[in-house]
Amino acid sequence: MAVTKADIEEEIAKPEAEISIIGLVESLILYAFQSRASDIHMDPAGDSLKIRLRIDGVLHNMFSFPQTIHSEVISRLKVLAGMRTDEHQIAQDGRIRFSSGEGKTAIKFDIRVSIVPTYYGENAVLRLLVQTGSDFTIEGLGLCERDKKILLDAIARPFGMILVTGPTGSGKTTTLYTVLMALNVPEVSIITVEDPIEYSLINTNQIQVNSRTGLTFANGLRAILRQDPNIIMVGEIRDEETAAISVNAALTGHLLLSTLHTNNASTTLPRLLDMKIEPFLISSTVNVAIGQRLVRVICDACKQTKELNEVELQGLAESFPKQVNIGAGKTFSYGKGCDRCEGTGFHGRIGIYEMMEITPRIREAITERKSADVIHQIAVSEGMTTMLQDGFLKATQGITTLEEVLRVMHE
Numbered sequence: 001m002a003v004t005k006a007d008i009e010e011e012i013a014k015p016e017a018e019i020s021i022i023g024l025v026e027s028l029i030l031y032a033f034q035s036r037a038s039d040i041h042m043d044p045a046g047d048s049l050k051i052r053l054r055i056d057g058v059l060h061n062m063f064s065f066p067q068t069i070h071s072e073v074i075s076r077l078k079v080l081a082g083m084r085t086d087e088h089q090i091a092q093d094g095r096i097r098f099s100s101g102e103g104k105t106a107i108k109f110d111i112r113v114s115i116v117p118t119y120y121g122e123n124a125v126l127r128l129l130v131q132t133g134s135d136f137t138i139e140g141l142g143l144c145e146r147d148k149k150i151l152l153d154a155i156a157r158p159f160g161m162i163l164v165t166g167p168t169g170s171g172k173t174t175t176l177y178t179v180l181m182a183l184n185v186p187e188v189s190i191i192t193v194e195d196p197i198e199y200s201l202i203n204t205n206q207i208q209v210n211s212r213t214g215l216t217f218a219n220g221l222r223a224i225l226r227q228d229p230n231i232i233m234v235g236e237i238r239d240e241e242t243a244a245i246s247v248n249a250a251l252t253g254h255l256l257l258s259t260l261h262t263n264n265a266s267t268t269l270p271r272l273l274d275m276k277i278e279p280f281l282i283s284s285t286v287n288v289a290i291g292q293r294l295v296r297v298i299c300d301a302c303k304q305t306k307e308l309n310e311v312e313l314q315g316l317a318e319s320f321p322k323q324v325n326i327g328a329g330k331t332f333s334y335g336k337g338c339d340r341c342e343g344t345g346f347h348g349r350i351g352i353y354e355m356m357e358i359t360p361r362i363r364e365a366i367t368e369r370k371s372a373d374v375i376h377q378i379a380v381s382e383g384m385t386t387m388l389q390d391g392f393l394k395a396t397q398g399i400t401t402l403e404e405v406l407r408v409m410h411e
Contacts, residue, residue: 003030005062012065021072025080028063029098032128033107036348039127044070044120055342056296056349057169057408074115074122081113091116095196096126112196131199136174136181144385144393147355150288154357155179158230160287161250163237165262171294171351172259173198176233179257180204183231191227193220194235209235217242225249234258243275250285264387265291265356266376269366283363291354291387293408295400296346302338303398307331319406320388333398350399352391352408356384 008031011024032040032053039054042065049070051063065073078085081094096111112127143151154162162179164172177199180190184203192201195209195217205227207220217234218241224232225245236259237243250256262271268289272282308316308330335345356362356379365375380386385393391405 002034003027005031007031008063012063012069016066016068019069021069021076024065024069025073025076026100029111029126029128030100030107032126033109033130035342037128039125042073042124042126044118044123046120049073056344056346057294058296058344070121074124077113077124077126078115081111083113083115088122089117093196110200112198129198136178138178138182141175141178141353142350142394142399143353143355144390146383146385147353147390150355150357151179151290154288155183155255157255157287159250159253159255161246161285162255162257162288162290163260163268163286164258164290164292165260165265165268166292167261167263169294170292171349172292173235175290175292175351176257176259177201180231180233183255188230189228190231190233191224191229192233192235193217193224194233205229218245221245221249225252225254229254231255232257236260237275240275243272243277247272247277247281247285251281263291264372264376265289265354265384266379267372268356269362269375270372273369279367279369283358283366286358288358289356291356292351293387293391294349295352295391295394295404295408296344297348297350297399298333298401299335299338299341299345299347301340301347302336302345303333304336305331305333305398316402320392332395332402334401346404350394352387352394352405354379354384354387354390357382 008027011019011027028040028051035053035055037053037055041052041059043050048067049065051065052059053062075085080096083092083094092115094113096113098109098111100107109131110129112129114125115122138148164175166172180201184190191205191207193207193209197206197208209215209217209220217238221234221242222245232249232254234242234246234256237246246256246258260268260271262268269282269286273279313330335341337343337345341347359382361378361382362375365378388405388409391409394400395402395405
């Protein structure tokens with residue numbers, strides 16, 4: 001059953017005694033699902049509870065719930081997520097298995113819930129972990145042909161490391177899951193250690209990190225190695241201990257996938273040096289480093305084209321590096337805004353990437369402890385497409401806009 005914005009506004013306009021909190025929370029989650037939202041943010045503001053939805057990576061104000069039902073909404077979420085309802089002074093995390101409808105039209109997905117006490121009371125952030133059949137395919141990543149070939153070559157190797165880098169919300173986990181799905185055959189054993197487990201993968205043993213029981217990334221990784229897997233995924237390399245065990249696993253015949261929080265592909269290698277990993281070990285184990293961001297895709301229903309004049313092209317040329325030939329394309333697309341995209345001009349997201357293959361020249365630079373800038377220059381001279389170049393290419397192809405590429409790269 002579809003839920004409209006008017007349905008929710010009608011419910012919250014009722015007298016407080018007549019509002020169904022159970023129905024309101026379910027309707028809000030369904031509306032967020034229908035709107036393709038990745039997150040629901042519930043922020044207390046003193047006189048109300050502000051509801052925002054993150055759609056295609058951007059937060060939008062949606063509703064303002066009465067302040068009088070704030071505590072009841074939060075309590076309902078705590079019950080659904082298995083949290084303590086009598087605790088209001090500490091942060092709590094939980095998970096909801098959401099289900100609505102029956103039969104073939106039933107909607108089922110997981111929701112990660114985080115509740116934190118703030119000045120005006122407890123807030124809540126719900127991450128909707130919606131998994132569709134088209135989520136995890138190499139083709140669906142949006143890689144250019146060169147980058148796709150490098151990635152396929154890297155995952156075909158029996159051992160080594162594939163590292164994905166970028167800020168929170170840049171699609172790193174989706175890229176890792178996509179690689180795992182491509183590798184997931186009966187002949188291999190795959191084990192992951194994650195915090196949290198975002199999606200359930202068939203024929204894969206997934207371990208949830210739990211700091212309260214001492215199950216950290218490092219301890220989980222040690223336990224995994226005793227189970228003799230072929231492929232290991234570590235949700236994130238956060239510390240020296242996890243980095244050391246990961247490198248050792250890659251050296252001893254395992255293909256290891258993980259993420260790092262760095263700005264681009266070239267800073268991945270010096271980051272491992274900072275974690276006390278010897279240069280020769282890095283050059284011997286890392287197969288490829290991937291830097292990525294997510295940009296919004298122009299809505300097909302209201303896509304229009306425009307031709308930039310010389311002044312506009314000159315302004316863009318100042319925003320992009322010299323390697324990006326702005327003059328190569330004068331006609332670009334944009335979304336005018338329609339009902340399908342709710343006036344934003346965008347519908348969905350796609351990745352922009354830089355795929356740094358560890359070549360002999362880059363291995364030499366790592367061994368000599370060269371800076372990230374030097375490693376980046378070597379990679380570009382050997383044909384690496386930078387994220388800005390990939391974004392510009394997608395803009396010339398009418399997939400996204402130049403403004404969107406700049407927004408994502410500079411935010």
